[in-house]
Amino acid sequence: MKKRSLLFGLMATLVLSFASSAVADTKRVLILQSYHAEYPWVTDVNQGIRDALEEERFTEGDNLTLTTFYMDTKRHTDDAWKQAKAREALALIKSLSPDVIVASDDNAQSLVVRYLKDTSWPVVFTGVNADPRDYGFLDSLEAPGHNVTGCLERERFQGSIRLLKRVIPDASRIAVISDNGPTSRPILRRIKTQATESNLNITGIKAASSFEEWKQFVREMQTRADALVVVTYHVVTNEKGEEVPPGEVLRWTLENNRLPEVGFWKWAVEDGLLLSEAISGFQQGYHAGTLAAFILDGQAPREFAVTTPQRGERCINLSRAEALGIAIPRDLQTVTTLFKTQRVVK
Template identity: 25%
Template sequence: MKRRTFIGAMASGALTPWLAASAQPASRKKLVGMVSSFSARQIEPLRAALLEKLRDLGWREGDNLEFDLRLAEPTPSALSAASAALVARAPDLLIAQGNPTLDAMRPHSGAIPVVFLLVADPVELGLVVSLSHPGGSLTGFTNFETAVGGKWVDLLKDADTTIERIVLIANPDNSTSAPLARRIERDGRESGVSVQTVDVRDADGIERAIRGAAGSPRAGLMTLPDSLPILHQDLIIRLTSELRIPSIHPFRTFAANGALMSYGLDFPELYRQAASYADQILRGRSPADLPVQAPTKFELVINLNTAKLLGIEIPPALLASADETIE
């Protein structure tokens, strides 16, 4: 505001309304685009959490905000096409969910600010300069450090002490799958458990991997933090239940819907945090000034109904450490 205009506002008694208006989002509708490979049913509660927090911060869909969500199969080509279609609309901000989505989005996004979610090792992969000072157009929230793989192994072994082998389902199109799988294989050896990584890209591959696990006595199953198992969550839960295979997953929805255990992040809260970054960027702050945040809280969920179905008696110490039990 020019100095003479500001003085005029003071003289007319309009300073207070001017300050109130300046604290609100600009009148032009902002366009926020997001790409996810979750299903419509799976993404809905997360979309709702994001938009609810944005409303709390003054952004109302249909008023001063347009939110364009594109769902795509978890393949590089599909994610790239969805990203290109969004970028063609010249959004004010992009939201990328997971490493494969961010990898597919980056060639198209250019200087458009991007808030990422569930992205592992952004510094090691060269996505940002550092966690505290990203230094470019990207910032956001990481998901799991590789050390968490050992925790998954230990939790599954604690729940069922008879387990000698774990089949680990991995998506080779996710750049973080290989290093995380190697760490889990090493942690398994140290815990006296053989971990076999099986690369899959579709439902057929997932089914073959699970049936392969069922062919071995004292076997368990584990999935990595990736959109592919989320997309085929119902299949994984159905088969592990039918074949009596104890399993652990990084997403709460697995345990909530019938898998034995989950140990992972509070997803709705993560999306609310992403909304706070979106708010700051839409108001003019640079992503380069917003530090990449690592998770600080993980939740252990145990489904006792499934434990009973599998004939597993969860040890009292493990039950006591659970954040939630499902009966």
């Protein structure tokens, strides 16, 4: 009896020891999202992160605990909300003490990550439109130097214009409209530079703060441009200073604009814009998730230069093409993601 009791005791100790070791080996990753869970870009980024981690053998529920915090700063743009969410995020980081933080889009960098420089928490950023050096946590893109690295989000302007010219060969004059949010401002600056280098004529460019400014610009450009570049339409206010739902801004644009539209994201074409060589949220997430996996395996963020994922995705909305009376070449359709309906945008 004593031998059997001793054997059972030894087995129990081994099981407890194994379970304790498994818990100790489980890695904790926090995904810090600037926006809300239902936003299509966020959905794609999250999927990319998960797929990359799993590809590198980090599986949720097995050897990985994945926590996601949504700051929801696209639907709530006031400073009080942003600061409150930043405090919540920082408190969560301190309590969770993640092995890696993956921080998506610029608001997460400006409100949270800039305060994590040289802490014990490695950070991988993604979806950053601004120059990340402006946030103060990098020495340079080539040699980050601290506990933060990541990947840039850069609009595929040249590719999108090439796609436009496949559809409208004579297009040479473009108008550019955007809201006046933090995502769009650096994009507008880069478009100006790239258009000059491409010998394109920008007949108008507008960062609209109000819906009335947006409407006026779109109306004015109808006879002055061959195409309308639409950047983002999510931070626009009405005459009372209230935010206009992006779906309302887009619906008005599609109903009143007769120029072919160029967007920069897959979701924008799915929403109803004509075409884009789109930035891929999935690729942004996958790149960041791969870096996070390497860091979980023991490498330091400073070992990885900040780069831009090279893959984009050609997208065309066939229902919008039909509404505009534009024929899409058959050969182009075979190598393009096609949408045949307009999604209802909220």
